[in-house]
Amino acid sequence: xxxxxxxxxxxxxxxxxxxxxxxxxxxxxxxxxxxxxxxxxxxxxxxxxxxxxxxxxxxxxxxxxxxxxxxxxxxxxxxxxxxxxxxxxxxxxxxxx
Numbered sequence: 001x002x003x004x005x006x007x008x009x010x011x012x013x014x015x016x017x018x019x020x021x022x023x024x025x026x027x028x029x030x031x032x033x034x035x036x037x038x039x040x041x042x043x044x045x046x047x048x049x050x051x052x053x054x055x056x057x058x059x060x061x062x063x064x065x066x067x068x069x070x071x072x073x074x075x076x077x078x079x080x081x082x083x084x085x086x087x088x089x090x091x092x093x094x095x096x097x
Contacts, residue, residue, distance in 0.1 A: 010061035021076065022065055024058045032080070034062040035073055 012025040022031040029051060037047050044059040066073050 005057070007061055007064070010058055011065045022062075022069075022073075024054060024062055027053065027058075029054060029062075031062045031065050031073060032076055034059055035066045036077065038063060038066075 010025055011022050011031065013020050013022055017023060017028060018030050018032075023029060024031070024034075034047055037050070038044075042050075044056050044063065047059045048054045048056045
C-alpha cells in the first residue's frame with residue numbers, strides 16, 4: 001500500500017531560509033527557482049531531473065502554489081531581477097572609474 005501525502009505539506013516557509021519565502025518542504029529549493037525554470041519552458045519532469053532529490057510531485061506542488069499565488073511570486077521574481085540589475089550596474093560603473 002502506498003503512503004498518501006497531503007499536498008499542503010509539500011510547501012513550507014522558514015524565516016531563516018531564503019528570507020522566509022516558500023520552499024519545497026525538507027529542501028532549500030525555492031518555489032521561485034522552480035517557477036523561473038518553468039517560465040523558461042522546462043517541464044516538471046525536466047526540473048525534477050535537474051534537481052535530482054526532488055520528485056515530480058514536489059515540482060508540481062511548487063507550480064500549484066505558484067498558480068494560486070502568482071502575483072506574490074511574480075513580484076518576488078521581479079524584485080530579485082531588479083536587484084541583480086542594480087548590482088550589475090554598480091559593478092560596471094566601478095570598473096569604468
